[in-house]
Amino acid sequence: MGSPLGVLFANFFMGSIEEKVLSKKKPSIYCRYIDDIFVRFDTADKLEEDLRQRLVDESGLIFTTKNSINGSLPFLDVQVSHSDSGYKTSVHVKSTSNGWCLNGQSELSRKIQKVHY
Structure with a gap:
Protein backbone atom coordinates (compact mmCIF):
# COMPACT_ATOMS: atom_id res chain seq x y z
CA MET A 1 0.00 0.00 0.00
CA GLY A 2 2.81 2.37 -0.79
CA SER A 3 5.63 3.86 1.16
CA PRO A 4 5.74 3.71 4.97
CA LEU A 5 6.16 7.48 4.76
CA GLY A 6 2.79 7.85 2.99
CA VAL A 7 0.86 8.59 6.19
CA LEU A 8 3.48 11.15 7.26
CA PHE A 9 3.34 12.91 3.88
CA ALA A 10 -0.48 12.84 3.81
CA ASN A 11 -0.67 14.37 7.29
CA PHE A 12 1.90 17.02 6.41
CA PHE A 13 0.09 17.90 3.18
CA MET A 14 -3.34 18.10 4.82
CA GLY A 15 -1.91 20.08 7.75
CA SER A 16 -0.51 22.72 5.39
CA ILE A 17 -3.84 22.90 3.53
CA GLU A 18 -5.82 23.19 6.79
CA GLU A 19 -3.56 25.96 8.06
CA LYS A 20 -4.50 28.08 5.04
CA VAL A 21 -8.17 27.14 4.81
CA LEU A 22 -9.08 27.25 8.51
CA SER A 23 -7.38 30.58 9.12
CA LYS A 24 -10.35 32.29 7.42
CA LYS A 25 -13.28 30.64 9.19
CA LYS A 26 -13.01 27.76 11.63
CA PRO A 27 -15.87 25.34 12.45
CA SER A 28 -16.81 24.68 16.08
CA ILE A 29 -15.53 21.08 15.73
CA TYR A 30 -12.89 19.95 13.24
CA CYS A 31 -11.36 16.47 13.56
CA ARG A 32 -9.30 14.72 10.90
CA TYR A 33 -7.59 11.36 10.55
CA ILE A 34 -5.64 11.09 7.27
CA ASP A 35 -8.44 11.88 4.77
CA ASP A 36 -11.55 11.53 6.94
CA ILE A 37 -12.81 14.80 8.40
CA PHE A 38 -15.54 15.33 11.01
CA VAL A 39 -16.87 18.90 11.05
CA ARG A 40 -19.57 20.71 13.00
CA PHE A 41 -20.70 24.28 12.47
CA ASP A 42 -22.69 26.29 15.02
CA THR A 43 -24.95 27.72 12.33
CA ALA A 44 -26.78 26.01 9.50
CA ASP A 45 -25.59 28.43 6.82
CA LYS A 46 -23.80 27.27 3.67
CA LEU A 47 -20.58 26.99 5.70
CA GLU A 48 -20.16 23.28 5.00
CA GLU A 49 -20.14 23.79 1.24
CA ASP A 50 -17.88 26.84 1.56
CA LEU A 51 -15.34 24.82 3.60
CA ARG A 52 -15.50 21.91 1.16
CA GLN A 53 -14.92 24.24 -1.79
CA ARG A 54 -11.99 26.01 -0.07
CA LEU A 55 -10.39 22.62 0.65
CA VAL A 56 -10.86 21.60 -3.00
CA ASP A 57 -9.49 24.89 -4.32
CA GLU A 58 -6.44 24.87 -2.03
CA SER A 59 -5.53 21.18 -2.38
CA GLY A 60 -6.76 20.08 -5.79
CA LEU A 61 -8.30 17.02 -4.12
CA ILE A 62 -11.92 15.89 -4.34
CA PHE A 63 -13.88 16.04 -1.08
CA THR A 64 -17.27 14.45 -0.58
CA THR A 65 -19.66 15.26 2.24
CA LYS A 66 -22.13 13.29 4.26
Whole structure:
Protein backbone atom coordinates (compact mmCIF):
# COMPACT_ATOMS: atom_id res chain seq x y z
CA MET A 1 0.00 0.00 0.00
CA GLY A 2 2.81 2.37 -0.79
CA SER A 3 5.63 3.86 1.16
CA PRO A 4 5.74 3.71 4.97
CA LEU A 5 6.16 7.48 4.76
CA GLY A 6 2.79 7.85 2.99
CA VAL A 7 0.86 8.59 6.19
CA LEU A 8 3.48 11.15 7.26
CA PHE A 9 3.34 12.91 3.88
CA ALA A 10 -0.48 12.84 3.81
CA ASN A 11 -0.67 14.37 7.29
CA PHE A 12 1.90 17.02 6.41
CA PHE A 13 0.09 17.90 3.18
CA MET A 14 -3.34 18.10 4.82
CA GLY A 15 -1.91 20.08 7.75
CA SER A 16 -0.51 22.72 5.39
CA ILE A 17 -3.84 22.90 3.53
CA GLU A 18 -5.82 23.19 6.79
CA GLU A 19 -3.56 25.96 8.06
CA LYS A 20 -4.50 28.08 5.04
CA VAL A 21 -8.17 27.14 4.81
CA LEU A 22 -9.08 27.25 8.51
CA SER A 23 -7.38 30.58 9.12
CA LYS A 24 -10.35 32.29 7.42
CA LYS A 25 -13.28 30.64 9.19
CA LYS A 26 -13.01 27.76 11.63
CA PRO A 27 -15.87 25.34 12.45
CA SER A 28 -16.81 24.68 16.08
CA ILE A 29 -15.53 21.08 15.73
CA TYR A 30 -12.89 19.95 13.24
CA CYS A 31 -11.36 16.47 13.56
CA ARG A 32 -9.30 14.72 10.90
CA TYR A 33 -7.59 11.36 10.55
CA ILE A 34 -5.64 11.09 7.27
CA ASP A 35 -8.44 11.88 4.77
CA ASP A 36 -11.55 11.53 6.94
CA ILE A 37 -12.81 14.80 8.40
CA PHE A 38 -15.54 15.33 11.01
CA VAL A 39 -16.87 18.90 11.05
CA ARG A 40 -19.57 20.71 13.00
CA PHE A 41 -20.70 24.28 12.47
CA ASP A 42 -22.69 26.29 15.02
CA THR A 43 -24.95 27.72 12.33
CA ALA A 44 -26.78 26.01 9.50
CA ASP A 45 -25.59 28.43 6.82
CA LYS A 46 -23.80 27.27 3.67
CA LEU A 47 -20.58 26.99 5.70
CA GLU A 48 -20.16 23.28 5.00
CA GLU A 49 -20.14 23.79 1.24
CA ASP A 50 -17.88 26.84 1.56
CA LEU A 51 -15.34 24.82 3.60
CA ARG A 52 -15.50 21.91 1.16
CA GLN A 53 -14.92 24.24 -1.79
CA ARG A 54 -11.99 26.01 -0.07
CA LEU A 55 -10.39 22.62 0.65
CA VAL A 56 -10.86 21.60 -3.00
CA ASP A 57 -9.49 24.89 -4.32
CA GLU A 58 -6.44 24.87 -2.03
CA SER A 59 -5.53 21.18 -2.38
CA GLY A 60 -6.76 20.08 -5.79
CA LEU A 61 -8.30 17.02 -4.12
CA ILE A 62 -11.92 15.89 -4.34
CA PHE A 63 -13.88 16.04 -1.08
CA THR A 64 -17.27 14.45 -0.58
CA THR A 65 -19.66 15.26 2.24
CA LYS A 66 -22.13 13.29 4.26
CA ASN A 67 -24.65 14.93 6.58
CA SER A 68 -25.86 13.49 9.85
CA ILE A 69 -29.15 11.64 9.96
CA ASN A 70 -31.19 12.36 13.08
CA GLY A 71 -28.09 13.86 14.70
CA SER A 72 -25.98 10.74 14.13
CA LEU A 73 -23.01 10.16 11.80
CA PRO A 74 -20.40 7.38 11.46
CA PHE A 75 -16.76 8.53 11.66
CA LEU A 76 -13.86 6.04 11.61
CA ASP A 77 -15.95 3.06 12.79
CA VAL A 78 -17.43 5.19 15.59
CA GLN A 79 -21.08 6.24 15.54
CA VAL A 80 -21.21 9.83 16.84
CA SER A 81 -24.62 10.97 18.06
CA HIS A 82 -25.48 14.51 19.13
CA SER A 83 -27.97 15.27 21.85
CA ASP A 84 -28.83 18.28 24.01
CA SER A 85 -26.35 17.11 26.67
CA GLY A 86 -23.43 16.59 24.27
CA TYR A 87 -22.07 13.75 22.15
CA LYS A 88 -22.38 10.02 22.60
CA THR A 89 -20.27 7.44 20.79
CA SER A 90 -20.74 3.77 20.01
CA VAL A 91 -19.16 1.22 17.69
CA HIS A 92 -20.25 1.55 14.07
CA VAL A 93 -20.28 -1.68 12.07
CA LYS A 94 -20.49 -1.18 8.32
CA SER A 95 -23.23 -3.03 6.47
CA THR A 96 -20.54 -4.74 4.35
CA SER A 97 -18.76 -6.21 7.41
CA ASN A 98 -18.58 -10.00 7.48
CA GLY A 99 -17.32 -10.07 11.09
CA TRP A 100 -13.77 -11.16 10.26
CA CYS A 101 -10.71 -9.22 11.38
CA LEU A 102 -6.99 -9.70 11.92
CA ASN A 103 -5.91 -11.18 15.22
CA GLY A 104 -4.45 -8.32 17.27
CA GLN A 105 -1.74 -10.65 18.64
CA SER A 106 -0.62 -11.67 15.17
CA GLU A 107 1.76 -10.28 12.59
CA LEU A 108 0.46 -12.68 9.93
CA SER A 109 -2.59 -11.87 7.88
CA ARG A 110 -3.52 -15.59 7.78
CA LYS A 111 -4.38 -15.55 11.47
CA ILE A 112 -7.89 -14.17 11.55
CA GLN A 113 -10.69 -14.57 13.99
CA LYS A 114 -14.43 -14.13 13.93
CA VAL A 115 -15.67 -11.10 15.85
CA HIS A 116 -19.11 -11.29 17.42
CA TYR A 117 -21.07 -8.04 17.78
